Amino acid sequence: xxxxIILSGVGGQGILSIATIIGEAATEAGINLKQAEVxxxxxxxxxxxxxxxxxxxxxxxxxxxxxxxxxxISMEPMEALRYLSFLDKDGxxxxxxxxxxxxxxYPDPNELLAELAALPHVQLAHIDDIAKDNNLPRGANMVLLxxxxxxxxxxxxxxxxxxxxxxxxxxxxxxxxxxxxxxxLGVSAVK
Amino acid sequence: xxxxxxxxxxxxxALGAIHAGLSGVYAYPGxxxxxxxxxxxxxxxxxxxGIRSKWCTNExxxxxxxxxxxxxxxxxxxxxxxxxMNVAADAFVNSAITGVNGGLIVLVADDPxxxxxxxEQDTRFYAxxxxxxxxxxxxxxxxxxxxxxxxxxxxxxxxxxxxxxxxRLAHSRAAVEEHEQxxxxxxxxxxxxxxxxxxxxxRKRYVELIAKxxxxxxxxxxxxxxxxxxxxxxxxxxxxxxxxxxxxxxYAPKNAAVLKISQYPLPxxxxxxxxxxxxxxxxxxxxxxxVEEQIxxxxxxxxxxxxxxxxxxxxxxxxxPDNVAAALGIKIELSFIxxxxxxxxxxxxxxxxxxxxxxxxxxxxxxxxxxxxxFGDIGCYTLGALPPFKxxxxxxDMGASITMAKGAADAGVFPSIAIIGDSxxxxxxxxxxxxxxxxNANITVVISDNLTTAMTGGQDSAGTxxxxxxxxGLGVAPEHVRVVVPLPKNMxxxxxxxxxxxxYKGVSxxxxxxxxxxxxxxxxxxxQAEKK
Numbered sequence: 167x168x169x170x171i172i173l174s175g176v177g178g179q180g181i182l183s184i185a186t187i188i189g190e191a192a193t194e195a196g197i198n199l200k201q202a203e204v205x206x207x208x209x210x211x212x213x214x215x216x217x218x219x220x221x222x223x224x225x226x227x228x229x230x231x232x233x234x235x236x237x238x239i240s241m242e243p244m245e246a247l248r249y250l251s252f253l254d255k256d257g258x259x260x261x262x263x264x265x266x267x268x269x270x271x272y273p274d275p276n277e278l279l280a281e282l283a284a285l286p287h288v289q290l291a292h293i294d295d296i297a298k299d300n301n302l303p304r305g306a307n308m309v310l311l312x313x314x315x316x317x318x319x320x321x322x323x324x325x326x327x328x329x330x331x332x333x334x335x336x337x338x339x340x341x342x343x344x345x346x347x348x349x350x351l352g353v354s355a356v357k
Numbered sequence: 358x359x360x361x362x363x364x365x366x367x368x369x370x371a372l373g374a375i376h377a378g379l380s381g382v383y384a385y386p387g388x389x390x391x392x393x394x395x396x397x398x399x400x401x402x403x404x405x406x407g408i409r410s411k412w413c414t415n416e417x418x419x420x421x422x423x424x425x426x427x428x429x430x431x432x433x434x435x436x437x438x439x440x441x442m443n444v445a446a447d448a449f450v451n452s453a454i455t456g457v458n459g460g461l462i463v464l465v466a467d468d469p470x471x472x473x474x475x476x477e478q479d480t481r482f483y484a485x486x487x488x489x490x491x492x493x494x495x496x497x498x499x500x501x502x503x504x505x506x507x508x509x510x511x512x513x514x515x516x517x518x519x520x521x522x523x524x525r526l527a528h529s530r531a532a533v534e535e536h537e538q539x540x541x542x543x544x545x546x547x548x549x550x551x552x553x554x555x556x557x558x559x560r561k562r563y564v565e566l567i568a569k570x571x572x573x574x575x576x577x578x579x580x581x582x583x584x585x586x587x588x589x590x591x592x593x594x595x596x597x598x599x600x601x602x603x604x605x606x607x608y609a610p611k612n613a614a615v616l617k618i619s620q621y622p623l624p625x626x627x628x629x630x631x632x633x634x635x636x637x638x639x640x641x642x643x644x645x646x647x648v649e650e651q652i653x654x655x656x657x658x659x660x661x662x663x664x665x666x667x668x669x670x671x672x673x674x675x676x677x678p679d680n681v682a683a684a685l686g687i688k689i690e691l692s693f694i695x696x697x698x699x700x701x702x703x704x705x706x707x708x709x710x711x712x713x714x715x716x717x718x719x720x721x722x723x724x725x726x727x728x729x730x731x732f733g734d735i736g737c738y739t740l741g742a743l744p745p746f747k748x749x750x751x752x753x754d755m756g757a758s759i760t761m762a763k764g765a766a767d768a769g770v771f772p773s774i775a776i777i778g779d780s781x782x783x784x785x786x787x788x789x790x791x792x793x794x795x796x797n798a799n800i801t802v803v804i805s806d807n808l809t810t811a812m813t814g815g816q817d818s819a820g821t822x823x824x825x826x827x828x829x830g831l832g833v834a835p836e837h838v839r840v841v842v843p844l845p846k847n848m849x850x851x852x853x854x855x856x857x858x859x860x861y862k863g864v865s866x867x868x869x870x871x872x873x874x875x876x877x878x879x880x881x882x883x884x885q886a887e888k889k
Binding site for chain 2 (some may be wrong): 268
């Protein structure tokens with residue numbers, strides 16, 4: 167079994183924390199993994215993405231091919247669409263529907279969301295709003311991970327929860343619980 | 358069970374060095390090499406062993422200090438990005454003539470596709486030019502494994518060894534299995550006098566370097582990192598260098614004949630064997646067509662060779678699964694075409710960044726002068742070239758803003774303005790400023806000081822708290838070294854200072870100083886966390 171994932175967003179939105187948690191869960195479960203990250207200049211408010219490859223077999227390439235992604239998990243709707251040509255025909259897009267507008271030529275948000283909604287396998291939610299409404303201002307990325315959790319499959323929802331506990335343990339119990347709450351909210355946001 | 362850890366390529370390399378008995382790492386930050394030194398700085402074992410790891414002023418000082426540690430008999434590592442090698446090149450090329458005492462690894466991280474760079478030069482040319490061995494690991498485990506072997510080779514052959522990685526290995530994470538640790542070398546300074554490269558000595562040493570070439574070729578041909586896999590397929594032979602091997606393993610047919618190359622000079626005997634076994638060769642290499650060009654001289658005229666030169670692979674940009682699959686003749690079916698509602702999202706200066714206020718002020722004053730030019734430099738503030746500022750005439754190499762402004766002023770450009778960051782100024786700007794002072798060039802230098810090396814993630818900056826003294830010490834008139842605080846509320850004052858210094862006929866330095874919002878934010882979050 168394999169699961170090839172593209173994580174995307176805007177520099178600073180916390181996609182690497184999502185990668186860290188899936189990575190921790192996979193390592194704990196003895197699943198092979200490769201994760202290509204973006205560091206450097208692009209992190210300054212530009213588009214960022216990470217290729218996360220999980221497999222029970224050995225993995226060679228650090229990067230995904232076009233048409234090869236089983237999942238696109240995105241903190242931002244336009245950034246989800248940026249990698250559309252990488253999506254497998256049976257692949258899913260799990261994305262925030264809150265646009266992050268920091269460029270003058272950002273597309274019309276309604277047209278953008280309509281294009282996303284017209285795709286066959288999409289989960290959309292206002293993750294920023296869910297996080298804010300539940301008084302978890304820094305929890306949007308964990309809401310998104312929760313939404314993606316049923317589709318990650320190669321590690322279970324429970325394994326992801328336990329990875330959240332491990333990864334955030336050194337930041338204290340409150341941070342762990344806030345992140346678990348955000349994650350659970352994401353899981354129940356799946357339509 | 359052996360200990361396994363999830364590590365970036367950079368981190369695997371750092372851990373490999375620590376476990377190989379490293380005594381010191383010397384580096385200037387540069388993407389994608391920065392995380393190597395940071396890993397060593399934060400590693401508990403490295404601290405216990407007293408491994409020296411503070412940042413250096415530039416790659417040349419780093420290279421020379423590492424050579425000094427090697428001279429003293431200890432294992433040293435120097436790390437840089439590919440363009441940093443241009444800065445270190447004088448020391449590097451001559452370190453092949455002196456040779457080494459303790460093992461010396463020169464780590465260079467290339468950036469094909471220029472994710473965070475101004476060119477995609479290939480470090481393998483430098484190793485060949487200096488006539489030293491080069492390793493090019495294919496994955497995180499291999500780079501960890503290689504470090505001790507590379508040190509052993511360096512000490513056996515008494516030459517520096519280059520370790521070449523690329524962005525996709527440097528910044529990709531995978532599980533790495535750890536080995537046993539080596540002891541550090543004892544202090545054992547070199548006793549000979551032949552590191553004094555007077556021409557008479559250097560000529561002898563150069564002959565000795567030439568004589569070592571057959572040995573380093575033999576090492577390469579016998580290297581466990583170079584692997585020839587011959588099969589019954591006699592049509593296409595694939596030569597896969599470094600991480601190119603991963604894409605080949607992912608996409609090439611299982612029965613393909615493959616030569617994996619991870620140690621140079623090129624293993625000529627294996628290349629000849631593969632060429633004789635097959636009818637044509639495909640070269641998969643990240644960077645420039647370094648192997649492809651050399652192989653043309655090995656296999657005879659008319660032998661079909663495919664790669665970046667014949668268009669089988671693109672001439673520019675990094676290897677990807679897609680372009681390697683295409684070179685192998687494999688068609689990847691796409692289910693979705695590119696989306697409609699997508700716009701480029703270039704990086705930008707952070708909200709609240711002091712560089713923003715500096716550019717607002719510069720642009721306001723510059724508008725008063727029809728022929729002004731602002732020469733830029735390397736750092737976050739290079740983003741001042743993009744909208745909304747569009748302020749820069751150039752960005753070439755570390756320190757070039759000051760010297761280019763001087764040359765342009767010599768030619769008659771007025772006002773001729775340089776903008777340079779604090780870390781870039783101490784890296785390579787100070788010497789250029791001295792040139793300008795010695796000729797009383799009519800330039801205005803803006804040292805935009807955010808108290809850190811921000812672009813690469815906030816490392817210490819060599820000149821922090823010293824800039825006024827440095828400039829005055831070099832000879833700038835003290836009344837023309839002006840410090841301002843770049844905040845919107847100070848805009849009138851900053852504009853006034855810039856206008857005055859432009860109108861001063863001679864070298865003036867303006868230092869807008871305010872901490873980077875990223876490092877400040879981290880500091881505040883840490884304080885907040887400690888309070889809790």
